[in-house]
Amino acid sequence: ANNNSYRTAYAFAREMYPKKTKSHLQYGTAGFRTKATDLEHVMYRMGLLAVLRARYKKSVIGVMVTASHNPEPDNGVKLVDPHGEMLEQSWEPWATKFANVIDEKLEDTINELIKAFDITNMNDRVEIVVGKDTRPSSPHLAKAVCDGVLALSGKPIDYGIVTTPQLHYFVVCKNTNRAYGQPNEEGYYAKLTNAFKKIRGTEYTKGNYHNRVVYDGANGVGAKKIKYLKEALGDSLKVDMYNDEIIGSGKLNYMCGADYVKSHQTFPNGLPKDKNVRCCSVDGDADRIVYYYTDDDGLFHLMDGDRIATLAAAYLKELLQQTGIELNLGLVQTAYANGASTDYISSELNVPVAFASTGVKHLHHQALNYDIGVYFEANGHGTVIFSQNTKEKLRAGTRCNSFTEDQRQACSKFLTLIDLINETVGDAISDMLLVETILHEKGWDISQWEACYTDLPNRLMKVTVKDRNVITTTDAERICLTPQDLQDEIDSLAAKYPKGRSFVRPSGTEDIVRVYAEAGTTADADKLAAEVALKVFELAGGIGAPPEI
Numbered sequence: 001a002n003n004n005s006y007r008t009a010y011a012f013a014r015e016m017y018p019k020k021t022k023s024h025l026q027y028g029t030a031g032f033r034t035k036a037t038d039l040e041h042v043m044y045r046m047g048l049l050a051v052l053r054a055r056y057k058k059s060v061i062g063v064m065v066t067a068s069h070n071p072e073p074d075n076g077v078k079l080v081d082p083h084g085e086m087l088e089q090s091w092e093p094w095a096t097k098f099a100n101v102i103d104e105k106l107e108d109t110i111n112e113l114i115k116a117f118d119i120t121n122m123n124d125r126v127e128i129v130v131g132k133d134t135r136p137s138s139p140h141l142a143k144a145v146c147d148g149v150l151a152l153s154g155k156p157i158d159y160g161i162v163t164t165p166q167l168h169y170f171v172v173c174k175n176t177n178r179a180y181g182q183p184n185e186e187g188y189y190a191k192l193t194n195a196f197k198k199i200r201g202t203e204y205t206k207g208n209y210h211n212r213v214v215y216d217g218a219n220g221v222g223a224k225k226i227k228y229l230k231e232a233l234g235d236s237l238k239v240d241m242y243n244d245e246i247i248g249s250g251k252l253n254y255m256c257g258a259d260y261v262k263s264h265q266t267f268p269n270g271l272p273k274d275k276n277v278r279c280c281s282v283d284g285d286a287d288r289i290v291y292y293y294t295d296d297d298g299l300f301h302l303m304d305g306d307r308i309a310t311l312a313a314a315y316l317k318e319l320l321q322q323t324g325i326e327l328n329l330g331l332v333q334t335a336y337a338n339g340a341s342t343d344y345i346s347s348e349l350n351v352p353v354a355f356a357s358t359g360v361k362h363l364h365h366q367a368l369n370y371d372i373g374v375y376f377e378a379n380g381h382g383t384v385i386f387s388q389n390t391k392e393k394l395r396a397g398t399r400c401n402s403f404t405e406d407q408r409q410a411c412s413k414f415l416t417l418i419d420l421i422n423e424t425v426g427d428a429i430s431d432m433l434l435v436e437t438i439l440h441e442k443g444w445d446i447s448q449w450e451a452c453y454t455d456l457p458n459r460l461m462k463v464t465v466k467d468r469n470v471i472t473t474t475d476a477e478r479i480c481l482t483p484q485d486l487q488d489e490i491d492s493l494a495a496k497y498p499k500g501r502s503f504v505r506p507s508g509t510e511d512i513v514r515v516y517a518e519a520g521t522t523a524d525a526d527k528l529a530a531e532v533a534l535k536v537f538e539l540a541g542g543i544g545a546p547p548e549i
């Protein structure tokens with residue numbers, strides 16, 4: 001091909017995926033996300049961009065078609081970088097540019113990027129792995145991605161319906177020459193379940209722990225995939241699956257799934273409400289998970305991402321101590337983290353805590369500062385990552401003569417645990433297996449896990465405004481810079497309530513402003529959230545009915 005003529009890319013665009021919408025789209029918290037009907041051209045162009053990125057990085061790149069927790073008519077796309085991270089942030093403006101230029105400028109934009117990054121290998125037949133969730137719009141949109149890949153002579157590899165974390169895993173397997181695992185679904189289940197079964201041993205039930213969990217698949221890909229997992233788990237863990245409606249039923253994430261349970265702090269539809277039974281919910285692309293149960297009085301108890309993070313951090317710390325190896329362990333949270341969890345981690349567990357803006361891409365980045373970096377958003381999105389140094393020291397530890405037998409065993413157990421964890425991104429299935437492993441080892445039921453600390457009551461609200469970008473924030477989104485006066489108002493409202501804390505931020509996945517509030521009592525948290533929501537409505541151009549106090 002001629003190095004500066006990308007007519008095919010333009011011709012394809014004009015004939016098959018013309019840009020029909022005028023609205024400006026932005027690469028947000030998790031890529032592009034909006035009504036599926038507005039995304040055809042964006043998908044095609046992300047196929048083009050993925051090929052350019054793959055040639056620049058000389059690696060396999062991933063493209064996932066999903067709108068995760070959003071309602072079924074939405075869709076979206078996220079790009080996956082060579083090491084399994086989200087697309088590097090310096091390329092986000094390029095993604096935004098590709099998504100928004102007029103068809104006639106597409107060829108120029110391709111040339112501009114090639115020049116900016118001095119991409120000289122435009123004939124390389126790079127591989128792009130493509131995955132999609134169960135939305136009815138996904139097959140069509142995934143085809144648009146593949147056509148974009150083909151238009152620049154890349155090689156699309158369509159994995160069909162997979163979870164987002166599975167796609168991240170495939171990318172890493174391919175880029176590490178399979179050192180991370182086999183780049184297919186069987187390889188994924190085998191890696192996780194072999195590690196799980198190895199740690200669990202043959203004693204499936206222990207103390208108050210029972211090897212049964214009730215699972216809400218959110219009527220999405222998380223339900224479809226659990227069937228294979230169950231087969232691979234055998235009797236080691238019984239997963240009772242609910243919410244597996246057929247594709248296109250309109251039930252995806254509807255009154256079920258991790259986002260619904262976390263935001264409404266209530267049981268999802270479709271699950272039996274048996275008392276004191278451990279339940280969990282995943283979201284629409286199975287990268288988030290939360291746990292919960294109903295107590296003897298019928299009260300709902302939520303074990304969110306903060307709880308998973310603290311459970312994992314405490315366990316890893318213990319295991320690390322058993323190895324006798326010195327490594328630094330830290331935890332990354334966002335402004336949504338419950339204040340009680342932050343106190344517990346820093347004061348009781350003595351593990352350092354750092355804060356990052358919402359979006360796993362930000363948390364992941366911060367977690368890289370530790371040898372063992374645990375990161376979780378309160379909504380249940382997170383994982384643990386381990387430095388190369390950690391893995392090498394543990395491997396050496398298994399053979400070290402100056403170590404005791406116990407230390408050597410702790411090192412090999414730690415390595416098995418690393419295999420159980422999908423380090424590439426938050427993964428509901430892998431996180432579930434991690435939680436189950438820790439509870440099993442401790443012999444805990446879910447209320448013993450909950451007893452570690454007491455959450456401050458909290459409340460999430462959404463406010464619809466004309467333009468959510470009028471809200472800008474700083475300090476990991478904990479302080480609001482504009483509109484002027486809003487932060488002062490939040491401060492004086494929060495000061496009225498014991499342990500009151502609140503912040504606001506524009507969502508990067510929905511066209512709304514999010515409001516978070518916590519306080520010493522549920523009534524206070526509810527009041528504070530409503531009052532702050534009303535201030536947002538007044539100062540940031542609210543539309544529709546004002547929030548009620």
Ligand code: G16
Pocket residue numbers: 029030067068069070283287288358359360361377379381506507508509510514
């Ligand atoms: C995505 C991101 C998460 C983020 C969530 C909500 O989740 O991956 O990191 O917390 O959106 O983001 P926002 O508050 O900006 O709308 P998912 O599960 O929808 O991909």
